[in-house]
Amino acid sequence: MASEAKRPKVDGDSTSDGLSEDPLQNFLRWCKKVGLTLSNKAYLSKEGTVAAYGMLASGDIEEGEVIFSIPRTALLFQSTTKVKAVLEEGKASLESASGWVSLLMTLMWEYTSPESYWGPYLSLWPDLKVLDHPMFWSEEERVRLLQGTGIPEAVDTDLDNIHKEYSDIVLPFIRLHPDLWDPEKHTLELYKRLVAFVMAYSFQEPLLEEDEDEKEPNFPMMVPLADMLNHVSNHSAHLEFTPDLLKMVSVRRIKTGEEVFNTYGEMANWQLLHMYGFAEPYPSNSNDTADIPMSNVYKAAVQATQSKAEHRLLVEKWNLLCQMEMVGETGAFIFGQAGVLTVTELYNTLKVVCMPAEEFEEWKENEGWEEVEEEDDDEEEKMTRALSNEAMPQLAPGWKQLLHGSARFTLDSYRGGLRADKDLLENREAYAQLSGRERHALQVRYGQKVVLNKLLELTQP
Numbered sequence: 139m140a141s142e143a144k145r146p147k148v149d150g151d152s153t154s155d156g157l158s159e160d161p162l163q164n165f166l167r168w169c170k171k172v173g174l175t176l177s178n179k180a181y182l183s184k185e186g187t188v189a190a191y192g193m194l195a196s197g198d199i200e201e202g203e204v205i206f207s208i209p210r211t212a213l214l215f216q217s218t219t220k221v222k223a224v225l226e227e228g229k230a231s232l233e234s235a236s237g238w239v240s241l242l243m244t245l246m247w248e249y250t251s252p253e254s255y256w257g258p259y260l261s262l263w264p265d266l267k268v269l270d271h272p273m274f275w276s277e278e279e280r281v282r283l284l285q286g287t288g289i290p291e292a293v294d295t296d297l298d299n300i301h302k303e304y305s306d307i308v309l310p311f312i313r314l315h316p317d318l319w320d321p322e323k324h325t326l327e328l329y330k331r332l333v334a335f336v337m338a339y340s341f342q343e344p345l346l347e348e349d350e351d352e353k354e355p356n357f358p359m360m361v362p363l364a365d366m367l368n369h370v371s372n373h374s375a376h377l378e379f380t381p382d383l384l385k386m387v388s389v390r391r392i393k394t395g396e397e398v399f400n401t402y403g404e405m406a407n408w409q410l411l412h413m414y415g416f417a418e419p420y421p422s423n424s425n426d427t428a429d430i431p432m433s434n435v436y437k438a439a440v441q442a443t444q445s446k447a448e449h450r451l452l453v454e455k456w457n458l459l460c461q462m463e464m465v466g467e468t469g470a471f472i473f474g475q476a477g478v479l480t481v482t483e484l485y486n487t488l489k490v491v492c493m494p495a496e497e498f499e500e501w502k503e504n505e506g507w508e509e510v511e512e513e514d515d516d517e518e519e520k521m522t523r524a525l526s527n528e529a530m531p532q533l534a535p536g537w538k539q540l541l542h543g544s545a546r547f548t549l550d551s552y553r554g555g556l557r558a559d560k561d562l563l564e565n566r567e568a569y570a571q572l573s574g575r576e577r578h579a580l581q582v583r584y585g586q587k588v589v590l591n592k593l594l595e596l597t598q599p
C-alpha cells in the first residue's frame with residue numbers, strides 16, 4: 139500500500155511502551171498537548187487494518203458516540219502555519235484555479251522545517267515517495283491498465299495544472315521569499331508529491347446551506363488523527379464540523395476489534411484510485427459507477443441516422459444541447475448500480491435527440507431551455523423513475539437504442555490491456571500474481587464493466 143515504507147515499526151497498542159523516539163507515542167503526546175481528545179475505546183494501529191495506520195475499537199462503540207475531537211487550533215492550513223503572515227500578504231498572487239496553492243506552500247514549509255510545531259504529526263506521514271496514485275505511473279501503464287475508466291484523462295489534466303501552477307505561481311513566490319523557501323529544496327517533484335498527499339489526506343469543510351450563495355472558497359486543510367482513518371463505502375464513522383472543534387462520530391455500532399472506517403465521500407472506484415491510490419474490492423463499493431462519455435452518446439446517435447437530413451438535424455440538436463450546457467465535450471453521464479445519476483442531463487438529451495423534426499422545431503420556438511430550467515420536483519422524480527434500472531426495458535425504442543449504442547461504444551474503449559473478467563478476479567493464484575497497480579485497475583474496470591453490461595442487457599433492442 140502507498141503508505142507502507144519508511145515509517146518506523148510500532149506496536150499496535152498506542153499505550154504500549156511510551157518510548158520518546160517512537161513516532162506514534164510522540165504523536166499521541168502531541169495530541170494531548172494540543173487539546174485533541176481520544177476515547178479510551180479506540181486506538182491507532184498498523185495491525186488489523188486494511189492499509190498501514192488505521193483506527194481500531196478496543197471496546198464496543200455505540201452509534202452517535204464521539205470517538206475523538208480536534209480543536210480548530212490543531213488543524214494545519216494557511217491560517218495556522220508559522221508562515222501565515224507571508225501567505226496572507228501574498229494572498230492575491232497565490233490564487234489559483236485549484237485554490238490549493240496556499241495550503242501547499244504551508245506544507246512545503248512545515249514539512250521541511252525542523253522547528254515545525256506540527257513535527258510529531260508530520261513524522262507520522264507516509265514517505266511521500268511511496269505514494270502510488272496513477273499520476274506517478276508511467277503514461278504507458280495508465281493507458282494499458284486504465285483506458286476507458288476516465289482516470290488517464292483526469293491525470294493528464296492534473297499534471298498540466300500542477301506544472302502550470304508551479305511555474306506560474308509557486309516558483310515566483312518562492313523566489314520572492316528566499317528566507318523561507320528554496321527552489322533547490324522546494325522542487326516541482328516535492329510539489330507534485332504534496333498535491334497527491336493533499337488529495338488523499340486533506341479534508342474540506344462542507345458548506346452550510348446559507349453560505350452556498352456566497353461563493354466563499356472552501357479550502358482543504360490537514361486534520362491530525364482524522365487522516366489516520368481508512369475508508370470504505372460501508373463506513374462506521376464520519377467527521378462533524380462545529381465552530382470550535384471537529385469530531386469523529388460513529389454512525390453505527392462498532393464492535394470491539396473492528397476497524398473504524400471514515401468516509402472520504404460517496405466515491406466510485408475510479409475516483410478512489412485517482413485521488414487515493416486504491417480501489418475497493420468488487421462488489422463491496424456501493425457507490426461504484428460507470429461513466430458514459432457524452433461524446434459516446436453522440437457517436438451512437440450518429441450511427442443511428444439514416445440520411446444526410448437526419449444527420450444535419452442531429453448536429454443541430456447536439457449544438458443546441460451544448461449551448462444549453464446540457465452536454466459538453468468532456469462531460470459524462472454517470473450510471474450507478476440502480477440507474478443513472480445524472481438524470482436531468484440524460485433525460486433531456488434523450489428527449490431532444492430522439493424528437494421528430496416537427497416537434498424539435500416547436501420545442502425550439504417554445505425556448506425549450508427555459509422549460510428545462512423550470513422543471514419542478516415532480517418532474518425530476520418522474521425522470522428518475524423513468525431512467526431507473528427497472529424502467530429501462532420499457533423505454534421508447536429510440537431511447538433504448540441510443541443508450542445501448544452508447545454503452546457499447548464505452549465498453550469498446552476498454553479493449554486491450556488488462557483483462558477485466560470474473561475469472562481473473564476470482565482465481566486466487568492469478569490474482570496474487572498481479573501487481574498492486576494491476577489489482578486496483580482490475581477492480582475499477584470490472585466494476586464499471588458490470589454496470590455497463592447491465593445497461594446493455596436492460597436496453598436490449
Ligand SMILES: C[S@@+](CC[C@H](N)C(=O)[O-])C[C@H]1O[C@@H](n2cnc3c(N)ncnc32)[C@H](O)[C@@H]1O
Pocket residue numbers: 139140141188189190191192263264338339364365366367368369370413414415416417
Ligand atoms: C487518509 S489516509 C489513511 C491513513 C493511511 N492508512 C496511513 O497510514 O497513512 C488515506 C490513504 O489510506 C489508504 N487507504 C484508505 N482506505 C483504504 C482502503 N479501504 N483500502 C486500501 N487502502 C486504503 C490509501 O493509501 C489512502 O491514500
